[in-house]
Amino acid sequence: MENEKFGMDARQQTDLKDPSRRSFIKQSSLLTAVALTPATALKAAEDHLDEQIAGVLEKLPLRMEVNGEMHNLSVEPRATLLDILREEMDLTGTKKGCDHGQCGACTVHVDGQRVNSCLTLGIMVNGKKVTTIEGLAKGDVLHPMQEAFLKHDGFQCGYCTPGQIMSAVACINEGHANSEGEIREYMSGNICRCGAYPNIVNAIMDVKNGGMEA
Amino acid sequence: MKQFQYVKASSNAGVITAISKPGTKIIAGGTNLVDLMKRGVTAPDRLVDITHLPLKSINITGKGLHIGALALNSVVAENALVVEKHPLLAMALKAGASPQLRNMATVGGNMMQRTRCTYFYDTAMPCNKRAPGTGCGAIGGINRMHAIFGTSSKCIAVHPSDMCVALAALDATVIIAGPKGQRTLQFTEFHRLPGEHPELDNHLATGEMILSVEIPDNNFAKNSYYLKVRDRQSYAFALVSVAAALDIQNGVIRGARLAMGGVAHKPWRLFEVEKSLIGKKPTEENFAQAAQLAMQGAKAYEYNAFKLKLAPATIAEALKHASGLV
Numbered sequence: 001m002e003n004e005k006f007g008m009d010a011r012q013q014t015d016l017k018d019p020s021r022r023s024f025i026k027q028s029s030l031l032t033a034v035a036l037t038p039a040t041a042l043k044a045a046e047d048h049l050d051e052q053i054a055g056v057l058e059k060l061p062l063r064m065e066v067n068g069e070m071h072n073l074s075v076e077p078r079a080t081l082l083d084i085l086r087e088e089m090d091l092t093g094t095k096k097g098c099d100h101g102q103c104g105a106c107t108v109h110v111d112g113q114r115v116n117s118c119l120t121l122g123i124m125v126n127g128k129k130v131t132t133i134e135g136l137a138k139g140d141v142l143h144p145m146q147e148a149f150l151k152h153d154g155f156q157c158g159y160c161t162p163g164q165i166m167s168a169v170a171c172i173n174e175g176h177a178n179s180e181g182e183i184r185e186y187m188s189g190n191i192c193r194c195g196a197y198p199n200i201v202n203a204i205m206d207v208k209n210g211g212m213e214a
Numbered sequence: 215m216k217q218f219q220y221v222k223a224s225s226n227a228g229v230i231t232a233i234s235k236p237g238t239k240i241i242a243g244g245t246n247l248v249d250l251m252k253r254g255v256t257a258p259d260r261l262v263d264i265t266h267l268p269l270k271s272i273n274i275t276g277k278g279l280h281i282g283a284l285a286l287n288s289v290v291a292e293n294a295l296v297v298e299k300h301p302l303l304a305m306a307l308k309a310g311a312s313p314q315l316r317n318m319a320t321v322g323g324n325m326m327q328r329t330r331c332t333y334f335y336d337t338a339m340p341c342n343k344r345a346p347g348t349g350c351g352a353i354g355g356i357n358r359m360h361a362i363f364g365t366s367s368k369c370i371a372v373h374p375s376d377m378c379v380a381l382a383a384l385d386a387t388v389i390i391a392g393p394k395g396q397r398t399l400q401f402t403e404f405h406r407l408p409g410e411h412p413e414l415d416n417h418l419a420t421g422e423m424i425l426s427v428e429i430p431d432n433n434f435a436k437n438s439y440y441l442k443v444r445d446r447q448s449y450a451f452a453l454v455s456v457a458a459a460l461d462i463q464n465g466v467i468r469g470a471r472l473a474m475g476g477v478a479h480k481p482w483r484l485f486e487v488e489k490s491l492i493g494k495k496p497t498e499e500n501f502a503q504a505a506q507l508a509m510q511g512a513k514a515y516e517y518n519a520f521k522l523k524l525a526p527a528t529i530a531e532a533l534k535h536a537s538g539l540v
Contacts, residue, residue, distance in 0.1 A: 060220060077220035077261070080248070100249050101315060113288075113317045119248045120318065121241070123220055124263060167314065176313070188448035189312025 064125050066091070067135030075122045082106045082117035085132060093133035093162045097191075104190035107163040107170075108132050114170035116189075133162035136169070144210065145169050148203035156194035164190045168204045177208040215251050219260040223267065226391050226423065232262045234393060234421035240264050242284060243318040245311070246327040254337050255328075255344055269322075269425060272296065277387075278430040283322030283423075287377065288313065290321060300429055302459055305440035306380035312449045322424040325378055325388070325404065328415065329371035329479075330451055331360065342368045343412040350412075358517040359451070362525065363478040369412030370515060373405055373480050374451050380440060382481035383457040383473035386429045392422035401427065405480030412479070434459035434471060439535035442475070443528050452476035454525045456532035460496065467491045472508070472533075477525055484508050487529075496537035498530070505529040 059074040066089065075084055082099070085091040085108070097105030099118045106118040109131040136143035145165050148154070155161040167190045171177050176186035183204050184197070192200065223229040232238050237259035241247055250256045269282040272293050279299055281290060290296055291307035311319060333339045333351030340349035352360055352370050360370040378401070386401040405416045418424070438459040444450040454476045461469035470491040472484040487508045494500045505526035514522050534540045 058219075076217065078215045078217055078251075100252065101245055104312065104314060107314055114314045115318050116245070116314045119245050119315075121220075121244060121248060121261075124241070124244070124265065170313070174313070185448055186313050189314045 060123050062122055062126050064122075064127065065129040067131060073122075077121065077123050079122045080118055081108070081110075081120040081122045081125055081130070084122040085117065085130075091132050091134050095159055095162055097160065097163070102191070103160070103163075104167060105160050105163040107166040107190065109166060109170060112173070114167055131166075133166060136165065143169070144207050145172075145203070148207045149200070152199045152203040152206065153196070154200045154203040155192075155196050160190060160192045160194075164192065164200055168200070168207070171204060172208050177204055180205065216254075216257040218251075218258055220263065221260065222263045226267065226425070229262055229264055229267070229423050230391060230393055230421050232260070233423065235260070238262060240326075240423060242320040243286070243315075243323045245315050245319045246323065250328060250335075253335060255335060264423075275428070277428050280426055280428050281321055282426050284320045286317060287311070287319045287321070287324060288316040290377075291316065299431070299435055300380075300384055300438075301435055302384060302438035302440055302457055303377065303380045303429070305438075306376040306442075306455075306457060309440055309442040309452075309455070310376035321377070321427060324375055325416070325424060325427075327373075327375060330374045331371040332356070334371060343371060343408070343415075346411070346413045353515065356517055357515040359453070359476075360515060360518050361478050362512045362514055362518060362521045363474075363482050364407040364480070365478075365513065366408045366410065366412070368410060369408035369479065371408065371412065371479060372476055373415070373478070374476075375481070376440070376442060376452065376455060376475060378405070379455055379473045379475035379481045380457045381427060381429070382483050383459055383471040384429045384432065384434070385471070386427045388427055389425045390418065390422050391425050392419060396425070402481070402483050408479045415479075432459070432471075433461040433469065437462050437536045437538065439532050441528055441532035441535060443524060454521055454528045456528045458529070458532040458536040460491075460533070460536050462496055462537060465495060467494050467496055472504075472529065474508075474525065474529070477512075477521060484529075486510075496533070496539065498534065498539065501530045501533040501537075501539075502526075504533065 059076055062073045062075045064071055073088060082094060082096055085094050094108055094117060095105040097103035101116045101119045106116055107114050108117045110125055111128050136146060145168050149165060167187055171186045177183050180201055183201050233240060239258040239261055241261040241263050242265055269284040271282045272285055272295060273280055279295055287307050291304045297304050331352055334341045334344050339351040342350050350369055357370060361372045381401045388399045388401055388404045390397050406414060440457050442452050442455040444452055452475045457473045459471040460467055470488040472487050474482040487504045490507055491504055508529050509526050512522055
């Protein structure tokens, strides 16, 4: 089989000669995308004709832990983590700013590391743990960084704030918040068009000096 | 974004077979590729995810420091061996992108990133790199960010990497695997000049993948510096950058390595200037002379003539930092 030659991961290979795979495509199409799937394309996939059509049709299973809860989703390979969080999971705290990795508004943690969710394909987060701004507070108790942003007025319009806070928490956890200069450098991936930078730096310094635990 | 097939490779051989097929690209960090796909600059039919392959290690071998192609930029920058043996590389990595992007971007991906030329990114504009034969929008356009060395009538784009400038300066080699087995390239021979084929950024052949880079031991750790000049202090591509490494013994330069970023289609290594510094004392005058020598053959376009002054000034300043004069 072609995919054996490629050494592909068995779970995610898209070999249409594999009957279980075929039935998955058929089933998932029937279950989740029946209204969107032209009958001819479904037939093509069933007859394992054109792998490009299959690629277009196919949603892949995505299992990831988000804010402590395990989720099983079915996503297109092209869907970014940002779009999955916002559009599929209603976690709209994570913001879409530039959508091109230039502003940092979409910053989330994947396995504890801050990343731009707009440039992360959701399918590549399979099996990982994601933390968004919604996952920082413990019930009604805000995370120290959230408290500090309130205390120091670390925002004006607030659009960049979720990304700033996720980045700020990582900045301290990484050990890159030892001076104002270092904080500015290690927060440079988060743009604030309102210019709340001095207050953001103060908020981070405050949390750092208060001994926030990772 | 055009839909594509997503497959995951579980071996190098699997990757090589997969990418030998047209329309297939490797994805690792995705920080550049996903952006290019969103903009329609590239539209692969299939992506091969290689992030699970065991190519992340950073360790000492008989040939020097070995860094796997999948080592993250943030990890390499903080790695104790890198910081101790090749601080120039750590400095260059930290000068690139943002902490979030460095957490995603890999060494191999950094080498494979495309130019940030705005005409390459704008699919409404002509670009010989994106669409061969359509012309170059930058040559008669807004070319402030563009090259002053090694340009051609087809393309004046620059390679955007900082990491690659340091690796070029440090005599690194690239270990490549392909359908015919493994081979090794000098890092300075990995990327290419645009010439008649600006669509080709490097010398990887069809079906080849980067496995690792290796940096030979050197005496530069004490006297090296990466200086990046940009429009803002952080999180911006270089107007000009300089990787400078000196081996200074008893007040005399015994060895020198110099490479520039932001000035050419590839990291611009300054072999002649390096030779000219040997046996000299690390003084401001000698560095200024070396900087002037570096500018031989430079050619500016309408909006980037400032680089003709900025580049030598940056070289001199980087050498001063490296030698401890600043």
